[in-house]
Amino acid sequence: MLVQExxxxxxxxxxxxxxxxxxACARDHQPYIVPVYFAFDGKHLYGIxxxxxKIEWMRANPRVCLEVDARPSHDLWMxxxxxxxxxxxxxxxxxxxxxxxxxxxLQKRTLWWEPACVPPERQxxxxxxxxxxxxxxxxxxxxxxxxxxxxxxxx
Amino acid sequence: MLVQExxxxxxxxxxxxxxxxxxACARDHQPYIVPVYFAFDGKHLYGIxxxxxKIEWMRANPRVCLEVDARPSHDLWMxxxxxxxxxxxxxxxxxxxxxxxxxxxLQKRTLWWEPACVPPERQxxxxxxxxxxxxxxxxxxxxxxxxxxxxxxxx
Numbered sequence: 001m002l003v004q005e006x007x008x009x010x011x012x013x014x015x016x017x018x019x020x021x022x023x024a025c026a027r028d029h030q031p032y033i034v035p036v037y038f039a040f041d042g043k044h045l046y047g048i049x050x051x052x053x054k055i056e057w058m059r060a061n062p063r064v065c066l067e068v069d070a071r072p073s074h075d076l077w078m079x080x081x082x083x084x085x086x087x088x089x090x091x092x093x094x095x096x097x098x099x100x101x102x103x104x105x106l107q108k109r110t111l112w113w114e115p116a117c118v119p120p121e122r123q124x125x126x127x128x129x130x131x132x133x134x135x136x137x138x139x140x141x142x143x144x145x146x147x148x149x150x151x152x153x154x155x
Numbered sequence: 156m157l158v159q160e161x162x163x164x165x166x167x168x169x170x171x172x173x174x175x176x177x178x179a180c181a182r183d184h185q186p187y188i189v190p191v192y193f194a195f196d197g198k199h200l201y202g203i204x205x206x207x208x209k210i211e212w213m214r215a216n217p218r219v220c221l222e223v224d225a226r227p228s229h230d231l232w233m234x235x236x237x238x239x240x241x242x243x244x245x246x247x248x249x250x251x252x253x254x255x256x257x258x259x260x261l262q263k264r265t266l267w268w269e270p271a272c273v274p275p276e277r278q279x280x281x282x283x284x285x286x287x288x289x290x291x292x293x294x295x296x297x298x299x300x301x302x303x304x305x306x307x308x309x310x
Binding site for chain 2: 033061
């Protein structure tokens with residue numbers, strides 16, 4: 001297995017393909033993880049969710065971490081970690097433009113309207129919350145089987 | 156899609172089957188997620204890793220969150236979130252018994268010795284660190300397609 005650090009550009013390219021990850025927030029030194037769908041426009045990560053614990057926590061402390069990984073086998077995987085800052089996009093005139101942008105980028109992926117792992121009846125009862133994550137740091141690692149790497153090197 | 160809260164017993168049963176998840180720690184209000192292999196003995200979650208940022212953070216603040224999920228399709232998924240406390244199991248006589256326990260439970264799963272998403276050369280250079288997580292709260296949700304549920308109800 002060959003493990004390599006990914007460049008920032010490689011991480012960003014993956015974030016444009018993957019649309020499901022885990023978002024961590026923290027309150028009183030207690031981290032908390034939720035699965036989320038997201039969309040990346042090349043600058044921000046956009047998401048939609050319903051009110052709940054994670055929104056309360058992110059309003060109180062906007063520092064977040066988003067992780068995505070793919071692991072088809074033990075020696076073929078990639079993992080990306082984003083450190084960033086949560087910004088809510090409320091339904092107010094001054095956010096009209098950015099909410100339209102969020103909707104546009106979210107609509108490009110399947111199931112964008114379906115928050116991950118939240119009961120639909122709870123989604124239906126409450127107004128959805130749009131948010132975006134400002135990326136402050138992104139790192140990633142990728143592993144490939146050594147045999148596959150060797151093949152690539154052959155003429 | 157029918158979404159149900161899982162009971163604590165259902166969550167614990169899943170944790171004994173799944174052995175890969177994401178672990179979040181936090182420092183200065185900044186959460187951080189890493190993918191990890193783990194093993195569950197019915198009481199604690201055990202893991203092995205190498206020194207690095209997450210160990211430094213968990214030594215400074217032992218509050219952690221472990222999340223596992225499975226998502227074969229958009230309407231068939233489960234997600235479990237554990238809130239807990241990190242405890243390091245150092246290579247010292249008073250930890251001999253619990254390290255042996257950790258090793259026994261970790262050996263029951265494939266690839267237990269391979270920390271998730273860490274370059275093998277970095278693993279080889281440093282002594283591995285055993286740790287366990289004391290579970291303080293566990294919650295979970297499970298979704299099933301409505302059609303499948305309807306079939307189950309039929310005589």
